Amino acid sequence: MRMTASEGMRVDGVVCAALADGRYQLSVHLVGAMVSLRPLADAVRARVERDVAFAGLADQLGPVDVSVEDVQVRAEARP
Amino acid sequence: MILLLRALVRLLGFVLLIALALLGLGFALAALLGDQLGVQLEGSAVSSWLERLEANDAQVLEAAVGGGMVLLGLLLLIGALAPRRERRAVLEQGEHGTLDARRRPLAQMFTALAERTRGVTHAKAKLRLGRRARHGRLVLRAERPRTTESTVVREAVQSDVGELAAAFGLKTRVQAPLGRRGRRVQ
Secondary structure, three states, X not given: OOEEEEOOXXXXXXXXXXXXXXXXXXXXXXXXXXXXXXXXXXXXHHHHHHHHHHOOOHHHEEEEEXXXXXXXXXXXXXX | OHHHHHHHHHHHHHHHHHHHHHHHHXXXXXXXXXXXXXXXXXXXXXXXXXXXXXXXXXXXXXXXXXHHHHHHHHHHHHHHHOOOOOOOXXXXXXXXXXXXXOHHHHHHHHHHHHHOOOOOOEEEEEEEXXXXXXXXXXXXXXXXXXXXXXXXXXXXXXXXXXXXXXXXXXXXXXXXXXXXXXXXXX
């Protein structure tokens, strides 16, 4: 499992790595339903950027990678 | 269960490698510092092998075998200890980050998409990813009933999955064999 320890807590599905330029790269690992991946990634990035900006760390945020780890495909009943 | 067995095999393999390395180290120490350590290799297979190594007529062969074993040991250690990097299917890569997916869920998505195609009774996707990003091959096996033409099913499946496969840079091949009895069409 990919996770990051932060202030004694464990943030599952998120890996944070320091970059050479002083910023931090985030990798968000997702388990999701079958949806369009680009809008999903855009929504995840927008949410991360919003929360980071809210915490006053916007200038320290580097690239945000989005990785699909698993997909929950809903089984459809056949007639 | 399979995951547990795989973990057990890896653990046992690692332990055996360590044991083999320690055994070799022990023999080397015994050969070099046997007198000081109170260990005698006299008359053992290792002793006779070392004697042959010291002889003039067999040095090349023995050294080649010994060197080969050292090289094999190093390769095994690299194979056991080097971290493996999982190949991932990359959808987009840019300054703002990467969007990618693991092979298995992506294959599941292609399978689900193919199974939703009209005229398909059962589908199975096999996905092989290349070393470079956005290179790979997708083979889709979409079973069909006798009443549906193979070409029709292949084109329909290609139409349904082609866009997503192309976005990941995958070359797609669709097979449409006759399905097994009892499987119903969508």
